[in-house]
Amino acid sequence: MKEELAEKGGNFIEQIIRNDLESGKAKKVITRFPPEPNGYLHIGHAKSICLNFGLAEQFGGDCNLRFDDTNPTKEETEYVESIKEDVAWLGSRWANLRFASDYFDEFYKWALELIEAGKAYVDHQSADEIRKTRGTLTEPGKDSPYRERPITQNMKLFRKMEEGDLPEGECVLRAKIDMAHPNLNMRDPVMYRILHQSHHRTGDKWCIYPMYDFAHGYEDAIEGVTHSICTLEFEDHRPLYDWFLDNVSVPHRPRQYEFARLNLSYTVMSKRKLLELVAKGYVSGWDDPRMPTISGLRRRGYTPSSIRTFCKKIGISKANSLVDVDLLHHCIRNELNLSAQRVMAILRPLKLVIENYPEGQFDELEALNNPESDKPVYRKIPFGRELFIEQDDFMEDPPKKFFRLFPGAEVRLKHAFFVKCTGFEKDAKGGVVEVRCTYDPKSRGGESPDGRKVKGTLHWVSAPHAARAEIRLYDHLLTLRDMDAMEEGRDYKDYLNPASLEKLTDCMVEQSLVNARPMERFQFLRHGYFCADYEHSAGRPVFNRTVSLKDSWAKEMKKED
């Protein structure tokens, strides 16, 4: 959690950049955010986006959005569009929009350069054989029987690969580095493989496609990237990144730096798993509000600034850790506490009849929209004989310290009056269907008329004025806090939370809420923060709970701030 703070302040990457600018090693900072368009972005990507775009902005440089689309099998235009939308929504502005596939000609040229220098060869071993002869951490690998074939033959074969004369799997192009290298990534890694597949941008122009490790540094070199920032699992790939750059005539020499990826509690972040959840219908789509995707968080009611605040709070370090999702909740809660209008909504309605309030008459009361805002704004809310309150705000036979309604008890109705419970009615099955009470007209506005006190304040809506709404409550997608600590032999899907979505279809909300704009945010008193869903309309109001009101982080953060 703690940021790694160095002498001049800022995280360790800021330190490196500052030094590079001071020493003249870098003139202008160029970073990039390089997603593979094989899925939607998630909150982990947001960390990388905030870092890369943030550094460029901080140091007066540029950050490119570059699609790392070197693998034609899993990549799609839908993903490209969603990624652009999400990056822009987060508030990041790319200097250039680029695609790795724009550089396929250059990659090919550099591959030829390596072959010509005797530093790459065509290998006819199968993928399986290549894996088996790679060796282990304690044993060196075995040289391929094709390793020493002459340069001219390699040239000819690689051209044949490129021209489409060879079937998939027939051979690959490998770097000729060292099969006994202590770093397994350096044991003659594959550079190109044959794939007779159409690419979302280059169509059928190519039937050989470059591997990530081979291509990535060149992409950075072409774009003049100064600081190529990636996650820790690429640390062991850095020698290879350097080797590819040092052995051909690149126009610019970028450097790679690694930081710890974000892991969040009670969720998974691998795109493969998120794709599976979508494809198999465990969730309603990539933007299901339970998903850790940017589009899911957006639909859940998160703001771009709350996500940026979260990324700032978690900081950048070199040690992998698990961040508690409560911190994310804390960030949006803090923000909406100040900005969201407070309204009343009944999730599970129970009729409350005020016996001494005349039938057919209504009153208009004043309600303060947000006591936290500088300028108090009031709205009018109707009050009458029949109201709805929450089912669990009444108990026939309550335990001690139940400060809500029960026979004989007096409570305050928020913004309205004191009411005292006089009785209740049950249906044939014994369920309470109506609560009866009297009100004290002298307690208007919820003020005590004579100094007598009540312990509970309930929210309510006027029954004839309220609008029916669907309200969706969310819980964690998965039941295990640390999905990396999953028991062996289990699948992450074994931990799917069956109660992650609760749809309440008979809720009663203030009438004005039917006119909410999709994505407009509110605090529903005592229930938390909600936003109108994309599917919301005046005819069919739908709200999603962003987060409840409980904040386990507030104390924690106070200590740190």
Ligand code: ATP
């Ligand atoms: P996955 O393993 O789920 O496919 P990925 O890392 O391959 O994810 P990319 O599209 O390649 O996904 O990621 C784009 C950038 O975002 C990379 O620089 C990557 O390091 C970074 N990134 C991905 N996941 C995280 C994360 N959890 N935390 C921080 N950065 C991340």
Ligand code: MG
């Ligand atoms: Mg990747």
